[in-house]
Each structure stands twice: as structure tokens, then as C-alpha cells.
Amino acid sequence: MRAIVNLALQCLLVLTPAGMLLAENAPVIRVGGDDSYPPYEFIDKEGNIAGYNVDMTRAIAEVMGIDVDITLASWSEMRAALENGDMDVLQGMVASEEREKQFSFSAPSVIVNYSFFARKGDPEPESYDDLAGKSVVVQNEGIVHDFLRENDYGVDIIPVRAHSDALRQLAAGNYDYALGATLPSLYFSREHKLSNIGVVWRPLKPQPYGYAVRKGNEETLALFSEGLAILKNTGRQQEIYDKWLGTLETPDTQNWQWIAIGAGIVYAVLLLGIGIVTIWIRTLQRQVERRTEEVKQQQQQLIQADKMSSLGTLVSGVAHEINNPSGLILLNLPMLKDAWEDSMPLLDRFYAENGGFDIGGVDYQRIRDEIPYVLNEMNEGAQRIKRIVNDLRDFARQEATDTAEPINLNEVVSTAARLLDVTIRGYTNKFNLLLDPYLPSMLGNAQRIEQVVINLIINACQALPDPQHGVKVETRIDHGSQRIVLAVHDEGCGIPPEAMANLTDPFFTTKREQGGTGLGLSVSAGIINAYDGEIRFHSKPGAGTRVEVTFPWNRNETA
Numbered sequence: 001m002r003a004i005v006n007l008a009l010q011c012l013l014v015l016t017p018a019g020m021l022l023a024e025n026a027p028v029i030r031v032g033g034d035d036s037y038p039p040y041e042f043i044d045k046e047g048n049i050a051g052y053n054v055d056m057t058r059a060i061a062e063v064m065g066i067d068v069d070i071t072l073a074s075w076s077e078m079r080a081a082l083e084n085g086d087m088d089v090l091q092g093m094v095a096s097e098e099r100e101k102q103f104s105f106s107a108p109s110v111i112v113n114y115s116f117f118a119r120k121g122d123p124e125p126e127s128y129d130d131l132a133g134k135s136v137v138v139q140n141e142g143i144v145h146d147f148l149r150e151n152d153y154g155v156d157i158i159p160v161r162a163h164s165d166a167l168r169q170l171a172a173g174n175y176d177y178a179l180g181a182t183l184p185s186l187y188f189s190r191e192h193k194l195s196n197i198g199v200v201w202r203p204l205k206p207q208p209y210g211y212a213v214r215k216g217n218e219e220t221l222a223l224f225s226e227g228l229a230i231l232k233n234t235g236r237q238q239e240i241y242d243k244w245l246g247t248l249e250t251p252d253t254q255n256w257q258w259i260a261i262g263a264g265i266v267y268a269v270l271l272l273g274i275g276i277v278t279i280w281i282r283t284l285q286r287q288v289e290r291r292t293e294e295v296k297q298q299q300q301q302l303i304q305a306d307k308m309s310s311l312g313t314l315v316s317g318v319a320h321e322i323n324n325p326s327g328l329i330l331l332n333l334p335m336l337k338d339a340w341e342d343s344m345p346l347l348d349r350f351y352a353e354n355g356g357f358d359i360g361g362v363d364y365q366r367i368r369d370e371i372p373y374v375l376n377e378m379n380e381g382a383q384r385i386k387r388i389v390n391d392l393r394d395f396a397r398q399e400a401t402d403t404a405e406p407i408n409l410n411e412v413v414s415t416a417a418r419l420l421d422v423t424i425r426g427y428t429n430k431f432n433l434l435l436d437p438y439l440p441s442m443l444g445n446a447q448r449i450e451q452v453v454i455n456l457i458i459n460a461c462q463a464l465p466d467p468q469h470g471v472k473v474e475t476r477i478d479h480g481s482q483r484i485v486l487a488v489h490d491e492g493c494g495i496p497p498e499a500m501a502n503l504t505d506p507f508f509t510t511k512r513e514q515g516g517t518g519l520g521l522s523v524s525a526g527i528i529n530a531y532d533g534e535i536r537f538h539s540k541p542g543a544g545t546r547v548e549v550t551f552p553w554n555r556n557e558t559a
Contacts, residue, residue, distance in 0.1 A: 041091065058070075168192075190331065459521070
């Protein structure tokens, strides 16, 4: 049955005017990437292109109905190809202020961390002053190569083709340090058993990593940005993230065909859902006057979609922040286990020849029995962390209830700000909460009101031009109208006057190229109206925006 529906959907997409245009006239989009940057993108042992970026590009091509040709080569070649127009898109590039002069970037699909590596036993740097006169090997034309060239730390920069070459040179004793992306470096170190090197310093903050085009090719970038937004809102991006980056485990190449079949099934289900929603919306637009019940169902669907959109940033950030350290634990535990098992014969022989001895203040025989249990418990703990993250993602997909009960708006706002702490700090250094301590309660559903607050804070943060501009969230009492006021101020770019009248219209957005869905304010307005609330916008281009939401206070509350 699913196969039949999927076939019908594919036919529908092709037979629509947009589908016919894509099929007949759209050129193949040339997409480039690094051939030695696992697990993001690489060429596997069988000569196939693979990795997180490759799967994401293919998924975007499918949901957007575009043709892509993916080529992987050295990073410096791919960057040059994008600069001279031989490539239309790079599927994985770190955004920076200097690079934005030449390239345009999508919203990040993932955050990349960077680390200094050194040989074990060598001095570990504590500041950039410790690098003066030292040799640092980096990937040619990579973001850390740019970083060291832009900052004069007195280091001898050694550019090489790939992260793998940098680590080989370091392990061989040719240079003092290697600086590169943490996951690809650890991935390569594990695969090639470079046991004499390790991470010694992480001074660079995490960097946004996504799609990039040359300036002037923003139309192509918009296709990838919209596709990326669809994958995030449907949960497909998280599935690809978990597959490649969740535990940093390399998929068994013998099982890739089965994985591809499973991914195809998931794609089919997602395409079916997207097609049904599209047809449903078009039907509602034509028959809205006589289908009020279906409009109500559409509102519930929009609420669910917006929860994924507004909580998507939170869930993705939490999953990344938690999965990264737990993934490092899961990556290193097998090495520790192998090291212990390899050392046991030597320790047993030493014990037999010399009698009892202690390790870490504990008798060797006891240590010998307990270490395997300790390693297993650590592994089970890391796996439990992964399950907790999955439970959080499942919670984000649950439907909100329509119950109304007395709630404290200050507590809801504080919870929303706490959950968005990582996101907020990524946008601004000036975030203020001004909460009226004498605020009365209101009638509503805390989870749904929290969804509104999260959406308004994210919108305010995304409007900021740089971290020096701020966001202020305040609550207060309007005694004249006997209402509670929630106000969100931002020092951002403001809203064009022609857009003010359409801000709460479904699917209207001024951030389409950044992955906006146009659902956030529409659904938020529906939730606010459900609890007799009102929302007003005050904005001027270049002068920031103030959004005020008011609710009637709970008149049954006793003093």
C-alpha cells in the first residue's frame, strides 16, 4: 500500500507545473566536498562517497525534487572549484566573517569542534603564547588554516592536503602540533591506531558548518536552505545525525545496502507526509468557508509542526552537546578495554614473579576483577545518555493538550530561557530577564505557552546582527485592563512595513533562505488566542522589534 501511495505522490510531483519545470529544465547542481573528512564526508574503502554531508545532500535533493552531482576531492581543490565556478555548492563549509565576504552560507546543519593534537609526553599548551616558535600542521585552506593566518601567534604553519596527513606527520615526530576538526581527527586516529597522539587543547569555540555558495548564487542556496529546514522539521536530519555522529561509530560497510533500503523506506514515508500536507493545505484554501472542522485539524497539525520548528533548535543543540561527550566516551572505551586486556598478561607475570602489588592504592587482584565491570558500567552509562536524548526528541513530537489551569507566567518564561541557554549565548552577549515578582497567575497550558515564549525568543535572537546587540524579555501587570503582559524586545534589524500585516499568516516568512518555515508566529498566535490573549508587533527597519503578548489574569486567584 505504501509503495502505491508513494508512486502516486511521485507522479503528482512530476505532473504539477513545478514538477514538470524541474524535470524538463532544471540543470544538475554540482555539489563538492572533502574526500578525507570522516564522518562528515569521505571516500570509503570500496571507493564510494559516504558520510553525514552526502546523506544530507541526497535527502535534500529528494525532498526538493532537484538533481545533484556530488564530487569529493581535496578540500583546497573543492574550495578553489567553488571560487572559480566549477562547483555550484559545497556541502560542508564552516562560516566565518572573512569567508562571508566571498561566500553565502545556509543555516548550520551541525556544529564542528576543533582541537590541538600533540604526541603523548610532549608539553601541552595553555595559551597561544606557548605556541610561539612551534610548528603547527593544518589542512590546507581549511578554517583553522585561515584562523592561524589571520592571527599572528608566531607559529610556523605547515599546510597539508587532509586531516589524515596532518596526524600522520605529527605521529611521525615531524612537527610539534596538529590543529584540526575533533571528530575527523579522532576518527582517523582510531582507524589507523595512532596511539601516540591525543587531544591536548581546545581553544577554538564550536563553529557553524553548513552549505555554501559563491556570492550571487543565493537562489541555489535557497533550495538547500529550504530542504534543510524540511529535514529538520520532519526529524530526518536527526536520523542522519544519529547514524553518522550520534556515537561516532563507523557503519559496517557490509550492511550499507540494508541501511540504504531502510533510509529509502523512511524517505518514502516522509515524502508521503509532505505530499499529504501540501494537498491538504491547497484543498483548505479552496474550501475554507465550508470545511471549518478541517481548519481546526489543520491548526493542530500546525501546532505540532511549529513545536518541532521551535524546539528543533533546542533538541538539536541538546543532542549535540550531550552526544558529543558521550560519543567520545563510547569511542575511547574500546581502546581502554583493549589496552587493559593487552597489559593483563604482563601484570599477571609480574604478580607471579614478585608477589602482591597495588595499582592506584588497590590490590592488583581486586583491580583485575573490577576493571572490566567498571568499563562495562561506563559503556552502559553512555548508552543511557543516548536513550535520554532520544526520549527528549520523542517528547518534542508529542501533541500538546488543550487543558487550561492556573500557571505562573514567570516560571514558564524562566524555563524557556533556561532551555534555550546554549542557543541564546550563540547569538548574543546581552540577554536580560525582567520578571515582575508580583505577577498574578493566568489560565493556560504551561507547555503550549512555553512554546510561544521559545518561538519569540528564537525570532528575537535570529534578528540580531551580531552578539553585541541584545534581547530583553520582561513580564509586568497592566492594572487598567487587568491583564498580564509578556514583552520581548530585540535590538535587531527590524521588520519591513509591508510585512507587518502578514506576520501571523501561515507560511509567511522573511527568513526563507535561513530555513524559516513561516509557521512560528502563525501557530503562536493561535495558541495565544486560545487562552483569550492578544499579540501586537512594534517595529521599524534598523531599530529593532518589540512583541507584546497579553493574557487576562486569573480572576479566581485569591489574594
